[in-house]
Amino acid sequence: MTQAALATVLIAVSAAVLAANTFGGPLADATVRTLFVLLCLLGLRTSTIREILLAIAALILSTLLWRTQEGRAVLSQAIDLAAYFAAFIALLTSLKIAAERSQSILSVGRYLIRQPSGRRFVATAAGGHVLGVFLNFAAVSLMAPLIQSATKRADGTNDQDLERRQMSALLRGFAWILLWAPTTLTQAVLLTLFTDINLGKIVAVGIMTSLLMMGIGLAYDRFEWRGLRQPIDTRPVVVLPVRAIVRVGLVCATLIGTTAALQIGAGYTTALALMFMAPTVTLLWFALQKPKGASLGKQIASFWPALQTDAAPLARSAIALGLSGFIGRSLAEVLPMETLTQNLNITAMPGWLFLAILPILITLGGQVALSPIILVVFIGQVVQTFPALPADPTNIIFALSAGWAISMLASPNATATLLISATTKIPPTTLTWRWNLRYGIICYVVLVGVFALLEA
Numbered sequence: 001m002t003q004a005a006l007a008t009v010l011i012a013v014s015a016a017v018l019a020a021n022t023f024g025g026p027l028a029d030a031t032v033r034t035l036f037v038l039l040c041l042l043g044l045r046t047s048t049i050r051e052i053l054l055a056i057a058a059l060i061l062s063t064l065l066w067r068t069q070e071g072r073a074v075l076s077q078a079i080d081l082a083a084y085f086a087a088f089i090a091l092l093t094s095l096k097i098a099a100e101r102s103q104s105i106l107s108v109g110r111y112l113i114r115q116p117s118g119r120r121f122v123a124t125a126a127g128g129h130v131l132g133v134f135l136n137f138a139a140v141s142l143m144a145p146l147i148q149s150a151t152k153r154a155d156g157t158n159d160q161d162l163e164r165r166q167m168s169a170l171l172r173g174f175a176w177i178l179l180w181a182p183t184t185l186t187q188a189v190l191l192t193l194f195t196d197i198n199l200g201k202i203v204a205v206g207i208m209t210s211l212l213m214m215g216i217g218l219a220y221d222r223f224e225w226r227g228l229r230q231p232i233d234t235r236p237v238v239v240l241p242v243r244a245i246v247r248v249g250l251v252c253a254t255l256i257g258t259t260a261a262l263q264i265g266a267g268y269t270t271a272l273a274l275m276f277m278a279p280t281v282t283l284l285w286f287a288l289q290k291p292k293g294a295s296l297g298k299q300i301a302s303f304w305p306a307l308q309t310d311a312a313p314l315a316r317s318a319i320a321l322g323l324s325g326f327i328g329r330s331l332a333e334v335l336p337m338e339t340l341t342q343n344l345n346i347t348a349m350p351g352w353l354f355l356a357i358l359p360i361l362i363t364l365g366g367q368v369a370l371s372p373i374i375l376v377v378f379i380g381q382v383v384q385t386f387p388a389l390p391a392d393p394t395n396i397i398f399a400l401s402a403g404w405a406i407s408m409l410a411s412p413n414a415t416a417t418l419l420i421s422a423t424t425k426i427p428p429t430t431l432t433w434r435w436n437l438r439y440g441i442i443c444y445v446v447l448v449g450v451f452a453l454l455e456a
Helices: 002-022 026-046 049-065 069-093 095-099 103-113 117-135 138-150 160-179 185-193 199-224 242-266 270-287 296-301 303-334 337-342 351-367 372-383 393-410 415-424 428-434 437-455
Strands: none
Touching: 002 026, 002 069, 002 270, 002 303, 026 049, 026 069, 026 303, 049 069, 049 303, 069 095, 069 185, 069 270, 069 303, 095 117, 095 138, 095 270, 095 303, 103 117, 103 138, 103 242, 117 138, 117 160, 117 199, 117 242, 138 160, 138 415, 160 199, 160 393, 160 415, 160 428, 185 270, 185 372, 185 393, 199 393, 199 437, 242 270, 270 296, 270 303, 296 303, 303 372, 303 415, 351 372, 351 393, 351 437, 372 393, 393 415, 393 428, 393 437, 415 428, 428 437
16 A cells, blocks of 8 residues: 555656646645655655655754744745655656666666676776666666676676676766766756756766766776786677667667757756656656567556556655755755855855865765755755855856765765665675775866866
8 A cells, every 4th residue: 555655646746746847836836845745754654764864854944944934935945846856856767667677778788797808897887877867876776786697606606806896887987977967866956056057068068077087987997907817708798789779779869859859849948858758758668568469558557566666765765855955955044154154255266176175065975974965955055145156157067966976986875876785785885985985086186177177
C-alpha cells in the first residue's frame, strides 16, 4: 500500500508542478505545496536518516519563517522551489525504470567496461558522461554493478586494482556533466536562481571544460598506475553492439529533440520542457521493450507495477533534494545576511578570486553532510543580495556547477557517491578521499585558471 501511495503522490506532485508552471494561479500553487508536504509525510516511512534530518531542519526553519508576514511569503516560495526540484528529479530519474529493463543499455554498458586496458578508462569515463546526460543518477546505478561484475576473476575474487580504476573512471566521467547538461538538477537549480545569463556560453564552456577534466583524469590514471603490470586479458573480444548503440542513440536523440521542439515552440525553459518530455519518452521506451508475442497494452499496463517497485528510492531522492532546496532558500532569509555581508567588500574582490572561493565553500560543506544543493541555493540567494555582482552571472553559474562537480569527487555525502556505495558496498570515503581527492585538487587548480580566463 505504501509503494502504491508513494507512486500516486509522486505522479500528483509532478503533474501539479507542471500545471502550476504552465498555467499558474493561487489554486495551482496551493495544490503543489499541499502535495509536496504530503509526499514528505508519506515518504518518511521509507526514508533514511538523511531525509529525516533534512525534514527536522526544514520544520525548524518553517517555524522561524512563520512568525512574520514576510517570512510566510518566503516560506511559500521555498515550498514551491522544493516541489519544483522534487518533481524535476523524480521525472528525470524515472527514465531509469525503462533503462534498467533495456537490453540495449546493458549491452552498451558491458561493451564500455569490457574494453582492452588501453581504452578502458576512456570508454568508462565517456560512457558514464554520455549516459549520465540523459539517464542522470541512473547511469551510475546501472554501470557501477556492471563494473564490479566485470572485475571478478575466474576464481570469484575481485581484481581490486581494476575495480578502483574503473569506479574512479566512472565517477570522473559522470561528475562533469554538471557543468553543462540541461538534464541535470544542477542546471535546473541554477537557471531558477539566475535568469540574466548566456546559456550558450555555459554549454560551450562546460563541454570544453568537461573534456579537459576527463583528459586530466586519464593522464592522472596513467601516472597513478604507471608501475602496474597489466595482466594478460584472456576474456573474449567484445563485439561492438551496433544495434544497441543505435537504439540508445535514438532514445537520447528523441529526448533532446522533443525537448528542444517544446522549448522553441511553447517558450518553455529547458528544465520545464525536459520535465514534460522525460515521462513521455520513458513510457514510449518502456512500451517498445515488450517481449515478442506480448501485447502492447499488457506491456504498458506493467509500467505501474514497475513504478511502484521504484517508488521508494524515487521518493527518497525527491524528498532529499526538495528539502535541500527548501533549506537553502530559507536559510538565506533566516540568517541576517545583510548584516553579515556589510563588512565584506565583495565588489573590490577580483572576479576570478570570488569564483575560486565558491567551489571551496561547496566542497567543504559536503564534508559535514551538507548537500551541495543546500549550499548552491543558499549561495545563489546570498549573491543576489549584493548591490553589484563581483563577477559575470554566467561565470558564477559555471563556478557553482564546478563546485558541485568537485564535491562529487571529494565529498563522501554527494548523491552519486552514495549511490555507487549503496550498489557496490564500497565505502563513500574510499571512493572520494582515498581514490579521487587528489584528482579533485588538481582539477580545482586547473579550474582557477579557467576562472581567470573567463574573467579576463
